[in-house]
Amino acid sequence: MAEPGETGAETATAPGGVGLDIARLDGLRRLIGDAEFQRLTDRFLGDLSARVAAMARLGDAGDRAPLAREAHRLHGTAGSYGLETVAALAARIEVACAGAGSAETLPMLAALSAAMEASVARVIEQFGLEPST
């Protein structure tokens, strides 16, 4: 597994504007070892894609209550894994579900999907991971 670069010593912002706490992920990798880290990130990154896709479907259907619940969960999970932009967008979607019309969450969901894809790509590149199938 590749060693993260020197620029990963702190929260990094990718060219696309995606906030990622590489230091947090790398600190965890050093403590638990490459094999466990690979297993963990495989699980998380695959799950992340499925969750964001499910949230998009809820947004399209205008199901705000379940969308708010999923956004709440994603906020805590993505943030704990260091995906700061994904977590922040999830938090915004949760808040928006409480007050905004359904249409107002759609651009946020699109931004979430883009941030998720950029974050996943960045983590895979940074740590030399095999892309999840």
Place this chain on the structure above:
Amino acid sequence: MSPSEPTLSLSRLLYVDDDPTLTLLTRISLERVGGFTVKTCASGAEALAEVEAFAPDLILLDVMMPGLDGAGTLRALRKIPALDGVPVVFMTAKVTGDEVARYRELGAVDVIGKPYDPVKLPDLVRAIWRRCRG
């Protein structure tokens, strides 16, 4: 040790959360980084079924769960005599002052905000434990 005699060292943690991906991260953090013995449960109901057999020193409890939520789980836990004195810590993204005060009124000894840093989580749990036992 009698049920009402709290253990002095922290080794056994019960973690209750319905999010399997976060549960995996938390388990790795607490076991591999923190050196704790960890049992995870995916719901309040599962926790209530398993808690006496596991005999935790401290319980980490998600607030927003489907079915029996964190508050309901805590109320049910408090009715189990064997858990008398076992600290319960809520883990939640909702950590405004009013919310934290409400969690404490419910009987939580402390609140850990989500998201949290998995590298630092074990030390945070130990610090809460020391405050409880201090």
